[in-house]
Amino acid sequence: MTLVKETAQASKIASDKKSEMATRIRASFQQLLAFASLLALVLFFSVASENFYQASNLSNILLSTVVTGLLALGTTFVIITGGIDLSIGTGMTLASVMTAVFMTQLGMPMILGVLAGIAFGALMGGVNGFFVAVLKIPSFIATLAMMMVAAGLALVISGTKPIYTNEVEGFQKIFALGKSIPGLVIPNAVFILFAAAIIAGLILSKTVLGRYTYSIGSNEQATALSGVNVTKWTVLIYTLAGSFTGLAGVIATARLNSAQPAGGMGLELQAIAAVVIGGTSLQGGKGSIIGTVIGALIMSVLTNGLSIMSIPQEWQQVAVGVVILLAVYLDMMRRKKTAK
């Protein structure tokens, strides 16, 4: 009797293990696919042009990933809840202007200015979250409005002129080549991106906020009925996303040594594209940070590689568009298969 029970128990554990493995493999398949596409792209460009696989160029690629990558990290959270954030591009610009204002006109020391810049981004995110969760305005509309407001405010506050931050002590070092690690010519900003990605990944997979992000995106009503304060958490999620926008603004300012008030429009779509290529579903409920990082890298490798092959910019855009369609179509095919 007991023997039978034990064997049954053992086989049950074994089958549990098996199904767990299957789940894990399936869950990481999209990332594997995205990662494989990234490698394939790198390989292709390395063969196609000898200038591609050079330390300085690889460093360039990483550098150009930083700002859209940071924006994509934050917006991954929003997209997993089933929302969308169109305000991150111009929001980044406004955060950049505000950072410069904090440091120059208000004379904040560098560290304080950086923190204030991030906090300003979080505030914008919180306002988005308020409109979406409390006033129930669809996220597309709420953040579209915020996108325009931020674009306008950036121009108003800066007086439509760049604000230079040369005088701020130590600020450029944020973006500068990482002298702290000898032998490596990777800019500090890239380390910041990867650190931010790791933090975002931990928040998404290991914290309560991350769990509710998936849960709200999967079934908001059910989450609410389970006793979760969906309004509060949605505001927090948008606030978190906004802090990444703020960080992107700080980094952009450090990179250019100035806040450029006219830019940013269009960056949100690049960030969203990176998120989608990384396998996050616009319907919500599904997605990962590692996917977003790979998605952002695919975008910059593609742009960089095509430039190096002297393909005109207008054709680069066509190529990026095709890649987005391809990535999403493959993802849908895969889901159809696993559903059957």
Added chain:
Amino acid sequence: MSNNLLRITGMNKSFPGVKALSDMQLTLGHNEVLALVGENGAGKSTLMKLLSGIYVPDSGTFEIDGEEVVINGTKHAQELGISIIHQEFNLMQDLTVAQNIYIGREPRVAGVFLSERRMNRKARFLFEKINIDLDPKARVGDLTVAKQQMVEIAKALSYKSRILIMDEPTAALNDAEVATLHELIRNFTNEKTGVIYISHRMDELKAISNRITVIRDGEYIDTVNTEETSMGEVINLMVGREISGNQRPETIPPTDEVVLKVSGLSTKDLLKDVSFELHKGEILGFAGLMGAGRTEVARAIVGADRLSAGTIELNGKPVTIGNPAVAANLGLGYLSEDRKHLGLMLERDVKDNIALSSLKMFSRMGVLDNRAMKATATEYIGKLRIKTPSSSQVAKNLSGGNQQKIVIAKWLVKDCDILIFDEPTRGIDVGAKEEIYALLNDLAAQGKSIIMISSELPEVLRLSHRIAVMSEGRLTGFLANADANQENIMELATNNHADAKSPAGAQR
């Protein structure tokens, strides 16, 4: 009075323009399963929402174990030991079983970090205790409907609930799964707990409940002991009028003319060599357990799924049906079991829904003729007795029975001679069911041919001239109505092949 687990008295609730509940009362004893029945719109769901803290009553009291309580919101209801399993599942498809069960109270480390391992272990303990077979790490979206139902129940039980309310828990379950569910309910009820069980399926009330409370139009009607009451009496209390019992009504026998001949129908996944003929004026019932392949036969015929083998003949002529649009143009209409998602545009009005399949008829050079649409809609509203204030009422505001009639009207306007009904009365209350039955009989009498897929055997027995029974993708037999009974249908439906895997979702 303290020997009641739950007592509701003098409960009133109004919404703008509607009195949803008026002087409602209800008592639930310890160790009791109380069935709550009433037609759609009788006030059951309002009562449930009051109990779960979603609504606040205008007046009236709740007493738990004789103590008066005020329910402040959903969380408070859970703390009081009241758990509700809603008819439409409230599960996060993308999360795992354990994540769903412990959402909102997940085991944490340092307040913000999750401990997945502890959570899965807790879930496993829970499943062992209540004796259900679920994998805590399985993604809920990958589970069968029956298993998802188990997740809902496990979640409710994990709250240490004392009062468990189930709203049509078996609407999507097959008989074996219903038996498992009832087992669970019996294990759950003890001296400290009780269950309120809402269902439209009368045979189940007999099997599971101790007493039955009937409500109608927001008012309390009566409570009866299940054992001493016939289901006919309960139905009469519900609808407030006599309904012809369960006898099979006289129907006009079908003709010999074969309108649809299906031979050797097979699909890659499930169907194997399905062959049958449908006669003009016939209602052919399809019975079988969930997952037996009845819906798949319908989908294969109308071209929604690809055939791997088989031929279809319409009125003696072989046809190739590549997609449902082709089927519709050949006069073959499929009325999906999932009315809300696949049958109706809920946000559009009755007229638009009825005309949708036949817009060509109502347009000239692409411009729609609204007046003609309206006239046709009004005609069918009369013919099918659709209860709606006008043809411009939005579909989602109508009851389930009337929505089903709109779908039927749509296919009649399209002039379909063969109609395939998939679970035509799912989620429709008893009174409206009768009307749908009468309508199906009328249609057959007028020479339409009908395939009716249903999981409710009394319904199949009542309406069908012949009954085709399926098991695991095969047709295991045909029964003439006169020879058929629940027993021999179930025998054919469970006629498993030794090498085939067990039906989806069946519990060990």
